[in-house]
Amino acid sequence: MQYSILTAGLLIPLLGTMLGAAFVFLMKQQMSVPLQKSLLGFASGVMVAASVWSLLLPAIEQCAADGRWAVVPAAVGFLLGMGFLLLIDELTPHLHLGTDTPEGPRSHLSRTAMLALAVTIHNLPEGMAVGVVLAGAWNGTAGITLASAIAVSVGIAIQNVPEGAIISMPMRAAGNSRWRSFALGSLSGAVEPVGALAVMLLSSWLLPILPYMLAFAAGAMIYVVIEELIPEASSGQHSNHSTIGFALGFVLMMVLDVVLG
Numbered sequence: 524m525q526y527s528i529l530t531a532g533l534l535i536p537l538l539g540t541m542l543g544a545a546f547v548f549l550m551k552q553q554m555s556v557p558l559q560k561s562l563l564g565f566a567s568g569v570m571v572a573a574s575v576w577s578l579l580l581p582a583i584e585q586c587a588a589d590g591r592w593a594v595v596p597a598a599v600g601f602l603l604g605m606g607f608l609l610l611i612d613e614l615t616p617h618l619h620l621g622t623d624t625p626e627g628p629r630s631h632l633s634r635t636a637m638l639a640l641a642v643t644i645h646n647l648p649e650g651m652a653v654g655v656v657l658a659g660a661w662n663g664t665a666g667i668t669l670a671s672a673i674a675v676s677v678g679i680a681i682q683n684v685p686e687g688a689i690i691s692m693p694m695r696a697a698g699n700s701r702w703r704s705f706a707l708g709s710l711s712g713a714v715e716p717v718g719a720l721a722v723m724l725l726s727s728w729l730l731p732i733l734p735y736m737l738a739f740a741a742g743a744m745i746y747v748v749i750e751e752l753i754p755e756a757s758s759g760q761h762s763n764h765s766t767i768g769f770a771l772g773f774v775l776m777m778v779l780d781v782v783l784g
Contacts, residue, residue, distance in 0.1 A: 559689060561767065569678050569682035571769075582600065601738045609746065614628065649679050659730075659737075
């Protein structure tokens with residue numbers, strides 16, 4: 524029974540991405556700006572809430588015996604996670620939505636490839652977050668239950684739905700076929716179960732530093748929110764839609780974590 528739950532926890536985020544990517548079969552035109560802003564804000568809210576309730580707070584609680592120093596592993600891990608994603612951004616050629624200027628080292632990759640690569644590398648911390656909490660629940664780590672781990676997986680899957688749509692729809696508008704747009708949008712989320720599985724396979728070595736790993740995943744996720752999602756959601760018109768979306772995503776993830784945890 525536990526093996527089936529763990530398998531579901533690994534695959535649920537990918538299914539969310541695939542569901543979002545399937546929007547290319549349902550919508551004939553490019554996604555409207557208000558809808559795109561709302562979805563970006565929603566994804567940001569889910570990731571921020573997951574970082575706090577599912578990752579940072581458990582990291583601090585696991586070190587409660589250290590008293591006032593309990594926050595140190597969370598602080599160190601958080602900064603390492605931010606730094607890791609910053610390094611990935613500097614070393615990988617990629618292109619953000621809504622821009623024509625690639626970031627990272629120069630390359631001959633197509634616009635579509637760099638757009639997909641940007642989402643793929645930023646999905647890595649989400650997969651790590653799922654893997655860390657699943658590993659903690661599987662090994663009976665205090666403060667992390669299997670229900671709370673599934674809550675993280677479901678929350679990330681929910682934010683992956685708009686993310687999959689936000690990737691596949693522009694690719695369709697750029698001239699790609701519906702199936703190609705769907706495939707590329709779906710593949711952008713494939714790194715999540717891979718990253719989660721890698722963390723779980725290494726769990727026996729990672730358990731002693733689990734508080735650091737939880738905070739590391741939180742820092743990497745917050746980096747994605749600050750670097751990519753919020754700037755895209757706040758630029759131009761209809762930024763109020765992203766604010767509303769953020770509030771809804773944050774509350775939904777907070778409720779999921781508390782109710783299921």
